[in-house]
Amino acid sequence: MKAHTLWLQNTLSGQKEAFEPINPPFVGLYVCGPTVYNEVHMGNLRTFISFDVLNRYLRYLGYTVRYVRNITDVGHLTDDSGEDRVEKRARLEKIEPMEIVQKYSRGFHRVSDVFGLLDPDIEPTATGHIVEQISMIESVIAKGFAYEANGSVYFDVEKYAKKHNYGQLSGRVLEELDQQTRNLDGGEDKRFFADFALWKKASDETIMKWPSPWGIGVPGWHLECSAMSTKYLGKTFDIHGGGMDLKFPHHECEIAQCQAAEEGSSARYWMHTNMLTINGTKMSKSLNNSILPMEFVSGEHDLLERGYPPMVVKFFMYQTHYSSPLDFSNEALQAAEKGFIRLQKGMELLENIPEGKGSKEDASVLLDALNDALHHLTDDLNTPRCIASLFEVTNSIQRMQHHSTSLDSDTKSQCLAIFKGIVHQVLGLELSTNHAHNDSLDKVMDALLGIRKKARTEKNWAVADALRDGLSSVGVTFSDNKEGSSWEIK
Numbered sequence: 086m087k088a089h090t091l092w093l094q095n096t097l098s099g100q101k102e103a104f105e106p107i108n109p110p111f112v113g114l115y116v117c118g119p120t121v122y123n124e125v126h127m128g129n130l131r132t133f134i135s136f137d138v139l140n141r142y143l144r145y146l147g148y149t150v151r152y153v154r155n156i157t158d159v160g161h162l163t164d165d166s167g168e169d170r171v172e173k174r175a176r177l178e179k180i181e182p183m184e185i186v187q188k189y190s191r192g193f194h195r196v197s198d199v200f201g202l203l204d205p206d207i208e209p210t211a212t213g214h215i216v217e218q219i220s221m222i223e224s225v226i227a228k229g230f231a232y233e234a235n236g237s238v239y240f241d242v243e244k245y246a247k248k249h250n251y252g253q254l255s256g257r258v259l260e261e262l263d264q265q266t267r268n269l270d271g272g273e274d275k276r277f278f279a280d281f282a283l284w285k286k287a288s289d290e291t292i293m294k295w296p297s298p299w300g301i302g303v304p305g306w307h308l309e310c311s312a313m314s315t316k317y318l319g320k321t322f323d324i325h326g327g328g329m330d331l332k333f334p335h336h337e338c339e340i341a342q343c344q345a346a347e348e349g350s351s352a353r354y355w356m357h358t359n360m361l362t363i364n365g366t367k368m369s370k371s372l373n374n375s376i377l378p379m380e381f382v383s384g385e386h387d388l389l390e391r392g393y394p395p396m397v398v399k400f401f402m403y404q405t406h407y408s409s410p411l412d413f414s415n416e417a418l419q420a421a422e423k424g425f426i427r428l429q430k431g432m433e434l435l436e437n438i439p440e441g442k443g444s445k446e447d448a449s450v451l452l453d454a455l456n457d458a459l460h461h462l463t464d465d466l467n468t469p470r471c472i473a474s475l476f477e478v479t480n481s482i483q484r485m486q487h488h489s490t491s492l493d494s495d496t497k498s499q500c501l502a503i504f505k506g507i508v509h510q511v512l513g514l515e516l517s518t519n520h521a522h523n524d525s526l527d528k529v530m531d532a533l534l535g536i537r538k539k540a541r542t543e544k545n546w547a548v549a550d551a552l553r554d555g556l557s558s559v560g561v562t563f564s565d566n567k568e569g570s571s572w573e574i575k
């Protein structure tokens with residue numbers, strides 16, 4: 086498998102780069118996890134699903150991955166001078182902040198299980214790493230890139246930018262930012278508009294707060310990811326990911342903190358996923374246009390015509406590259422469902438194809454298409470192209486079945502191993518294994534086809550057409566040929 090070079094789009098360089106781990110076969114992967122002040126919506130999950138594919142694919146390639154995805158349970162303020170999101174929610178629900186954290190972390194884990202995401206190897210929380218965050222602030226102060234003001238500590242962006250490239254990740258230019266944000270900002274203790282809090286003094290009302298060398302307070306949001314990624318993956322590690330809305334300020338500030346604490350540190354590859362949108366607008370809690378993952382499953386949402394199995398929702402996501410926006414629509418979900426059923430059929434046909442002498446040509450067509458599918462994954466995880474190749478495989482197998490061809494047993498097992506490896510291991514799609522159900526469906530359809538054949542022989546077109554129309558209304562189509570009739574779920 087190592088023969089495949091993986092190419093990843095690196096936001097830091099703006100280039101697609103060949104992926105070379107610092108210390109193979111080990112790969113350190115850090116992804117910004119959810120802020121657990123309410124339920125994760127499908128947009129959040131799109132990002133976690135995209136990184137699940139990366140995590141799975143790296144493992145499939147034989148790397149030993151340490152996947153760290155944090156839980157933000159303190160420090161994420163509503164704005165720079167505002168209230169902590171978790172505390173605000175706790176006040177609204179009249180429960181402890183830690184009850185909010187437990188409730189929504191559990192919800193996130195349940196949803197991750199339903200959608201078949203692999204658990205991270207380490208899932209650190211911000212509240213569990215206050216000591217590490219304080220020590221990182223001390224390093225930044227010692228290097229002269231942070232200052233204390235009235236019990237809070239701020240990162241000195243102006244000073245940092247004189248020595249380092251602040252904006253290297255997001256492409257933001259300080260002078261332009263100045264114009265945009267000067268009046269929007271409420272942090273009175275800051276020296277410079279772009280400075281950001283590493284430690285924020287707590288008010289008497291603040292519930293979650295900790296002692297520090299600068300007094301009682303809370304850590305800044307950007308800091309937790311720097312402290313926890315370096316603790317578990319080292320000062321320089323392989324891949325850091327998150328949604329593209331985190332590029333600025335969150336990730337830009339993370340890089341600045343790491344570089345300020347120790348020059349040359351931080352991640353080598355930065356990957357950003359694009360947004361799930363509704364009518365072109367980012368799905369977001371604050372815009373009141375979010376759909377929860379379990380609502381996709383149950384169909385209980387005004388925008389959903391019906392529910393869809395979790396694997397169909399994932400398949401819908403894979404049909405768009407992770408770095409492109411994905412707009413929600415019922416039509417696209419229904420098309421994805423048909424595609425998913427088709428893929429499943431391809432796998433079943435391959436499993437059932439008779440072993441025999443087979444033809445060399447059939448074997449090479451199948452293997453080529455499967456290798457193409459694998460190859461597309463090496464190209465920055467191009468799942469839509471990978472799936473298109475799997476459909477080609479399905480078409481070829483259907484052709485072979487139609488001509489009653491066999492496949493030699495070596496090729497068959499090789500093809501099955503690649504097909505299953507991509508579908509199960511990399512894409513994390515569990516195909517329905519309910520063969521009992523499929524068998525009985527086959528029997529019912531055979532009986533119906535028998536009735537239709539009889540009707541046609543007797544030229545009873547009314548019955549034959551009624552059968553065809555009735556079944557077509559539930560998505561089953563017939564095709565008639567010399568050998569008889571066959572059916573397909575579209």
Ligand code: AMP
Nearest residue numbers: 119120128129131132327328360361368
């Ligand atoms: P948060 O809980 O707000 O910190 O977000 C968790 C993750 O979800 C972050 O990586 C965000 O970038 C990502 N995210 C938020 N909204 C969307 C969206 N509509 N589509 C895709 N990813 C999103």
Ligand code: ZN
Nearest residue numbers: 117118310335
């Ligand atoms: Zn983060």
